[in-house]
Amino acid sequence: MRKAFICPTKYVQGENELLNLGYFVSTFGKTALLIAHKDDVARVKEQLQQTAEQYGISFVESGFSGECSRKEVARLQQVAKDNNCDCTIGLGGGKAIDTSKCVAEGEALIIVPTIAATDAPTSHSAVLYTEEGSFDDYAYFKQSPSVVLIDTTIISKAPTRFLVSGMGDALSTYFEARATSAAYANVNAGLPCGFREKKCGEAKSTKTALALAKLCYHTLLEDGVSAKHACDKNQVTKALENIIEANILLSGLGFESGGLAAAHAIHDGLTLFEGTHKYYHGEKVAFGTIVQLVLENAPKTELDEVLNFCLSVGLPVCLNDIGIDSYTEDELKLAAEKACIPEESIHSMPFPVTTEAVVAAIVTADSIGKDFKKKMERNHEKTNQ
Incomplete structure (x- = not known):
């Protein structure tokens, strides 16, 4: 291999x-x-x-x-x-x-x-x-x-929203690398130089890449909230240093040598909705990560952990959060079809993915995200009473 x-x-x-x-x-x-x-x-x-x-x-x-x-x-x-x-x-x-x-x-x-x-x-x-x-x-x-x-x-000193968007991009890294590894799919690290139509290299991910991707995820959970507060005040703390490293280095090595899967492909599909254009790449990828977890039927504890992290730092958890306030079945199908074109990374999932499965995962993820958000808001209100 x-x-x-x-x-x-x-x-x-x-x-x-x-x-x-x-x-x-x-x-x-x-x-x-x-x-x-x-x-x-x-x-x-x-x-x-x-x-x-x-x-x-x-x-x-x-x-x-x-x-x-x-x-x-x-x-x-x-x-x-x-x-x-x-x-x-x-x-x-x-x-x-x-x-x-x-x-x-x-x-x-x-x-x-x-x-x-x-x-x-x-x-x-x-x-x-x-x-x-x-x-x-x-x-x-x-x-x-x-x-x-x-x-x-x-x-x-840059706006905090950039840092949070980077956390959204980094959030997908472990889950996409895990899927790519399980599927024995190819990663970008093996590609020769040139444009996409000239690609001919094939290579699988290393244990090193998957370990870095996992470290990226754990760093986000440990330091994400504290880093956001530091950036809000334009202060360099150890937590901010760790998140900058996670956003740029750990996620960068993790995605390129570990592989992309459904989260980024779903991001690409959802960009067909004009409302998403005012949102940053990482913000949309965060929701794409939630959709991927639904698509693969991840354990509820894992999905809840991701949802809780997203809400704690201000990342999207439902379609409304990325500018999609309404949609038709045809519009959602077009987005799913775009996510499933032959060259998309969604085919690095360790099982066949269909347009219908992507539509179902998006609708379900949206519903789960909305319910989780309401639940957290109710808990917050009770705490403040």
């Missing part, structure tokens, strides 16, 4: 760590292409100037358009070439990070997230969009980023 595990060359996390960015640039050379939205650059301008002076390096600002498109990637590769850049930096959120991966193509890449909203920073994959913002393709590169640099001080 062929197994695979992939990870960044170096992961560094700490307070005010952005001040050391210049050092990591200097390990490649003197000049770095900086791919970041202008607002993110403005937030950390002082730290960038300080680290550049301290380590004798320079940043080439790219005028990033904000969209990870093939045209923008080609433009930025030319900017890097014209300025003899020794490495590429992706600083900010998902689009800047994915664009930097495409520009670097697996070489000399430093990722600096300014929010902990997803587990994408550590991965060797990216999502390409058209210039108008529609989905184009997935891209995979020969290796993960050379350096992932996490400044917890900066992340603590």
Whole structure:
């Protein structure tokens, strides 16, 4: 059996760590292409100037358009070439990070997230969009980023909703990795570089990936609530440090080397509902995780544990919570069909999944989530009387 595990060359996390960015640039050379939205650059301008002076390096600002498109990637590769850049930096959120991966193509890449909203920073994959913002393709590169640099001080000052969304994305990691392992399904870690249509690698998950995914889940349960309170007050605590690590590193390694399953596929299907578009990826994945647990008939104690965690940190537990206030049978069927297309990760579940089964699981999960939410509200009212 062929197994695979992939990870960044170096992961560094700490307070005010952005001040050391210049050092990591200097390990490649003197000049770095900086791919970041202008607002993110403005937030950390002082730290960038300080680290550049301290380590004798320079940043080439790219005028990033904000969209990870093939045209923008080609433009930025030319900017890097014209300025003899020794490495590429992706600083900010998902689009800047994915664009930097495409520009670097697996070489000399430093990722600096300014929010902990997803587990994408550590991965060797990216999502390409058209210039108008529609989905184009997935891209995979020969290796993960050379350096992932996490400044917890900066992340603590970002809106708490980003951190909570990251917990929603991380919540699915263990359950999807567990399903993938049970099914002996393939994981992304074994893929060669190239675009999705060129994929030919097949590999199964390792025990290492499943262990990291499980640790991710336990960390969320132990530190999620405390980390949320810390972020509300823009404070870096041990709990916040642990959750940032869970959201980015543990979840990142867990999803890429452990595998995706129903939760992310159901997320993809539910995006057909326009009401979901104002909600973040991780928020929708959290509900997708609940649907997956219903789909596999998970023990009630496990489902209740997940529901309780979601409510404790403010993650969705029903369709209303992700902007779906009403739906028709046909609309729900279309969403389920999208979740079940041949290339979706739902087929990594350890049993055959049908459109009808997904519809039933969504409706049931919605009902269970609503009832659980009402029950917790009643208990809260009794406690306060």
